[in-house]
Amino acid sequence: MNNSQHLSHSSGLNRERAEEVMKTQGLSALIATTPENIHYVIGSQLRASNWTMQIYAVLPADRSAKPCIVIPTNRLGVVAQFGITGVDIFAYSDFFVEGSIEGKPSTDDIDLFYSLLQTTVIHPGPVEALKAALKQLEIEYQPIGIDEMRIAPDILTRIKEEAPDRPVIPAYKLFREIRLVKTPFEIEQLRQAAQLNERIEQELIDLIAAGVHEKQLADHYRLAVMRAGGTPAMTAVGAGPRSALPLIENYFHTIETGDQIRFDLCLQLEGYWGDTGRTVVAGEPTAWMKKHFDAVKSGWETALETVRPGVKASEVFHAAVSRVQREGIPHYRRQHVGHAIGLELYDDITLSPGDQRILEPGMVLCVEVPYYELGAGGFQIEDTIVVTPDGYEFLTHMERKLFTK
Amino acid sequence: MNNSQHLSHSSGLNRERAEEVMKTQGLSALIATTPENIHYVIGSQLRASNWTMQIYAVLPADRSAKPCIVIPTNRLGVVAQFGITGVDIFAYSDFFVEGSIEGKPSTDDIDLFYSLLQTTVIHPGPVEALKAALKQLEIEYQPIGIDEMRIAPDILTRIKEEAPDRPVIPAYKLFREIRLVKTPFEIEQLRQAAQLNERIEQELIDLIAAGVHEKQLADHYRLAVMRAGGTPAMTAVGAGPRSALPLIENYFHTIETGDQIRFDLCLQLEGYWGDTGRTVVAGEPTAWMKKHFDAVKSGWETALETVRPGVKASEVFHAAVSRVQREGIPHYRRQHVGHAIGLELYDDITLSPGDQRILEPGMVLCVEVPYYELGAGGFQIEDTIVVTPDGYEFLTHMERKLFTK
Structure with a gap:
């Protein structure tokens, strides 16, 4: 697969500063939920089509670990179009696209979309997808910060119930603190x-x-x-x-x-x-x-x-x-x-x-x-x-x- | 004051349907926090400049009572420009504008802005402003629904603590239910x-x-x-x-x-x-x-x-x-x-x-x-x-x- 230049993206993320803030707060990851904080983590905005749709970006404190995104399956094509690579994807909910591109006219973003459709595990909902992301990062029961401004409160409650002993703190202000010094x-x-x-x-x-x-x-x-x-x-x-x-x-x-x-x-x-x-x-x-x-x-x-x-x-x-x-x-x-x-x-x-x-x-x-x-x-x-x-x-x-x- | 036609606004609000939904849920008011639900209540969108800024519209079950809005004081000028009348305004936080328009060149929106600046009580913050709105509606201790999608969680907690015995339920879905049948x-x-x-x-x-x-x-x-x-x-x-x-x-x-x-x-x-x-x-x-x-x-x-x-x-x-x-x-x-x-x-x-x-x-x-x-x-x-x-x-x-x- 050839990702040409128009598919590349850059990020302003300062992982060193993020790591410091997480260390001070004793956190293993920060979870972005607002478009701005998601953009900060992955270098692109992913917008929801209404308030119930949940999109998250998980930024692990461990700088050697990749960030993860939690998205509805129908956003895989958008991820491909913006060439959002360097993140692990945890998709949820049904979305149907048929066909195969083998030997047929295609474009870089369709190549990437097709490959994502083949390889991405689809979870039933955002709670399960986020859980899988934290599990893969091996921080499922570690303290986390969640950007509280754009997560549906009932979903936040369910995330807390998944691991009742895990500390979860609001993280909108922590993201803002990280973002205050620009790269x-x-x-x-x-x-x-x-x-x-x-x-x-x-x-x-x-x-x-x-x-x-x-x-x-x-x-x-x-x-x-x-x-x-x-x-x-x-x-x-x-x-x-x-x-x-x-x-x-x-x-x-x-x-x-x-x-x-x-x-x-x-x-x-x-x-x-x-x-x-x-x-x-x-x-x-x-x-x-x-x-x-x-x-x-x-x-x-x-x-x-x-x-x-x-x-x-x-x-x-x-x-x-x-x-x-x-x-x-x-x-x-x-x-x-x-x-x-x-x-x-x-x-x-x-x-x-x-x-x-x-x-x-x-x-x-x-x-x-x-x-x-x-x-x-x-x-x-x-x-x-x-x-x-x-x-x-x-x-x-x-x-x-x-x-x- | 002459509010010419460009200052008039209309609303798609169906108060009858809203009243029914509130009656079924045993609520005295619904509080809109997302721009869409605020638009539904007052006929105009009032956008915040970041996620911490709080803007609410209070829709009382009692159809003879006016809706109320809770806004930062600096939004009074926007309220005037969009000719949002027919609502009671509860403003919060400092904002300084000097001068007087008596006998000077003005426009309809400046007339209205000036009059709002003279008459609006400024509360210390959104919690106090909302409390004053509910008090004026004489429903301070009645059950309410709050659109949970665009209220800062710490503010929601403080609102609940203001009257710990008052039931507060999530209302985003109730607004959506009301909005489902269009006027x-x-x-x-x-x-x-x-x-x-x-x-x-x-x-x-x-x-x-x-x-x-x-x-x-x-x-x-x-x-x-x-x-x-x-x-x-x-x-x-x-x-x-x-x-x-x-x-x-x-x-x-x-x-x-x-x-x-x-x-x-x-x-x-x-x-x-x-x-x-x-x-x-x-x-x-x-x-x-x-x-x-x-x-x-x-x-x-x-x-x-x-x-x-x-x-x-x-x-x-x-x-x-x-x-x-x-x-x-x-x-x-x-x-x-x-x-x-x-x-x-x-x-x-x-x-x-x-x-x-x-x-x-x-x-x-x-x-x-x-x-x-x-x-x-x-x-x-x-x-x-x-x-x-x-x-x-x-x-x-x-x-x-x-x-x-």
Whole structure:
């Protein structure tokens, strides 16, 4: 069987960090159930067609052991199409495909699918399939962590009953802890996502003119993201009074000369998120706009100057907010000035007063210091950075200014 | 405040059926946690930005009481943009927006957002917000059902501890039971989704020619769905040998003369799913293709002839499968010949041997009798119907034939 390049896949998995977290918790395996954590383990998302369908990825603490996946039999073809190899497969439930490919026209993914159909043992359900996976790993009665966010509670109960003395702890947060420090592969994926976002954001800026409707800009964004192979998500395009709305998912305003336009744009590219933002004025900015943009930008610069390994997330928050307050918005308040980004739009750290975690090299953060004033306008400047041993490096490159058109 | 038409929304909620289900179960309220069930209760989806964010919709059994939503404060603006009125709002956690709109340029959604910011009580977290909602409904200590699929387990535990004597049962399946019989509003939404799907499927058929890559067809589908305001999902476009792959999410084949092409296309439009399919031959169908398509189509016709109120889902399955076996594919096997569709791609009933539920007027079903033969080809014919008092009515209108190009 010849798996050509389009069938190869890569994973951002940091098994060393995963092993450490499992060691600290005394666990022999972590079981991913959410699409994001499954993606982390196997390098591809496998999506269910409804909430009852169960898909898991088992990550053993033993780094010499292969991860396993638990899937309905009908997902074998998807596994083949995405060339998900390097995992052991435990399938469950009936699915019928007939025929044979011997001596007939085929493709690499059909070769692989056919071979999987011949070799995969089909279990009656997800509980039995997971049990078989743990048995093969020889950890059937060892303590495990299960990502609790996307497993049907009745299935979780049955898994616990299978081995009542085996400790089972929730693992969603453990996966998030592992995913917090990105591998070079992940940093590259996040760079691609951020730069795609910026490229399209520049196209939106180019389109801005009096008479253009917010909806036209949002549609342009979404179609451009799709054309580039990504998936568009929250597309905050707010013009004039609507620039002061924090989250924007509906569009009502036609741009007029003098309007300020706030962008906060989110997409996914091969599972990894991009989230960047800028502010633009259609015409000449007023003194009020300049003053407030400058204040926000000062806070954002202070946030960046504060970012380096060893600093607490909360310190970045306090430095940024107090700077904005000093620079012209004395009443400035904010719940956070940024967040980790990765396979989730909001990975685990937020640059917020309650987050005392310490920044480390390899963490990827969106730094944003927005200001929203209803009846006046809103400002956004959001960039993506990776924490480095000396400070940080930008994954984004667009100019950081109050754009005018 | 003038809520113009673009802010209005409609709901497919069947409160009578919901009341019946709650009465049977002895419940005072159902709490939706998945986006689909929340959509069902309030007529709009409210999406969380990660798995820890909690959003609920409370549907009281008492039909004179308003539904309630539990949301993070930062979702108030989204509630305003989608004009979600007719619900009581219980917000939680900090979110800062400054300013006032008195006498300043505004829009309807900003008016509503501003008014919500003035009047909404902010609770410390989702547990407290939900407790306040149940208290206002005067059912704080009454039995409730909670959709168990999208609530963080630690939050569910805390909700149970708030009132240890109050019965709390899982409610995901109860919502699915309520949603199984569609309201006229929902049937219309599903008709729109199916017809959009068919319109674009016809465009794909028109594009078929030797030299066209599967990926071009898939991209055309996805962009056309987006342009029409929908969200594309599984886009099975398989040509030649790949027509035999059941689920297709990756594309490798360029169409050659004589290839058969199987489509199974899924989209969401305003929350409701479309899922239709056809088979096309690029050139002259072979005798083998005609024979197998005719067998599959006979089974599909038999499924439809069997559908009427009072019939079991399993009866439709057996009638269809045995017809295909008689008509030319004696080894034909299949796990189901269709499924309910609605706010989930797979709503609760499947036309399968294990499903003994009785069909009722108002159920909307996708009827499909596909055949997959690796090394040979695959066939699909999938339409959407609504069960009527006399039998069924098509929501789809495309010709049911083996298309040729």
